[in-house]
Amino acid sequence: MLDAANCETVTDVLIVGAGFGGLAMGVKLRAAGFEDFLIIEKGDDVGGTWRDNTYPGCACDVPSHLYSLSFAQKPDWSRMYPGQAELFEYVKTVADEHDLRRRIRFGTAMLAAAWDMAAGAWVVTTDRGIVMSRVLISAMGGLHIPALPELPGLERFAGPKFHSARWDHSVDLAGKRVAVVGTGASAIQFVPRIAAKVARLDVYQRTPAWVIPKPDRAFAPWEKAMLRLRTVRAAFRRWLFELHELRVLSFLGNKRALAMGTKLAREHLAKSVKDPVLRATLTPDFQIGCKRVMLSNDYYPALQRENVELITDRIAEVRKGSIVDKAGAERFVDAIVFGTGFEVTTSYRHMRLIGVGGVELAALWDRTGMAAYLGIAVSGFPNYFMLMGPHTGLGHNSVVIMIEAQVGYVVDALTKMRAAGIGAIDVEARAQRRFVESVETRLQGTVWQDGGCSSWYKDEHGKVTAVWPGSAAAYVKAVKAADLRDYRLLARQPATVA
């Protein structure tokens, strides 16, 4: 019997996060007959990535017919790679059509959670009280904690400064001198959008990225009419999936595929940038795919505008109204925008998860690096399941495919537990070790491990922990069914919710 005495809320399954992952989890749990679940979301709406990233030019870089949920196919996407507004609207529609909002507690952040062995449940501390839940599912996403560089003197800067994922729309950049720090996936989307309206744009680049053309365009009316047909949409999605799957070959180290990818990016650069000095500055010295490959048709032209300067000297100091680089040049700016990405391999440090015997996940992973069985379960943390956990990010295909595969696995595990009268399971350490070793073996020779760059796929010890070293199809197959023999059974009977 769960002791609810000290808890404001008791639920059977608690999902943390209401982006693609949390919503898919809710839909599939309900379809499997698990009605007693709650979703908590620290933001004020669903949508995750697509709620938070409102910067100019924000869009997906996987076509949305593929980058969307298989069970909620939108019949009328406007273009190949829609922008944030359309994607956000789509996620909101999924929540509404599946009547999920009444299951979501918005403005509620999970701060910590501890496994209570006697109760066979998680005691979850949120900023709005305690929740007790037999099962805890993390759908917190991988890219939601902005990474900010530590720049000497930044606190002295008198003008507006913000991260791309927290775009300050109250600041009108028109006619201003603006510095952009970072040239990652977000920066290459917003730099072209603001370059035309600012007086001056200083773009601080630490490492250039490989950029390939973005085959983006609006759908013609006849294409839209065709894509309204379910069978056509399904065939198009399948074709897009297979096409994207091919890209993994180069990332896995296939020489021919690598040469083709590199040629495509080099030709794009050569065609777009005539000045050999600028071209050299924009040419990466690592293998394509080692860092996320960018898709853009307007980034290179933007960098060649009269009012834009690409700066490769590191920032030495920020002053009240200027930035000084390590070569000693001082550039006066009115605003600073950080396109410096997210905390990925350290995001687990932002919450306290305490498992069996008082072991803290953050301390454990600080020692071992992020590691989980199938990227979903961690030994010593019973009934805790992760979506987009370690080793499950993708560089070549839609991560929604991975999320849905994980959702299917978790629902399968819970269904099998219910059928067998099992209340709690804990993955065997040896099953987890076996999985992690096989992934680490497969990472050898890949561009992520050996491509000659430092990237957010790697942790601070240089271990690649953020990416799945294989095709999306191989992962889907690996998690198709939950095998409870890989778990220790902790509670025979499901705990009864008080």
Ligand SMILES: Cc1cc2nc3c(=O)[nH]c(=O)nc-3n(C[C@H](O)[C@H](O)[C@H](O)COP(=O)(O)OP(=O)(O)OC[C@H]3O[C@@H](n4cnc5c(N)ncnc54)[C@H](O)[C@@H]3O)c2cc1C
């Ligand atoms: C600008 C941008 C573009 C991208 N484009 C693509 C793309 O084209 N293709 C692709 O495959 N991937 C892309 N991604 C990756 C993208 O993050 C994933 O595709 C997808 O959105 C992940 O969904 P999610 O539900 O797992 O996480 P998220 O969308 O990040 O949602 C997680 C939710 O959990 C909430 N949350 C987090 N911590 C807590 C807490 N402690 N308590 C309560 N709530 C919490 C967050 O507020 C958020 O709403 C992009 C990412 C960014 C940032």
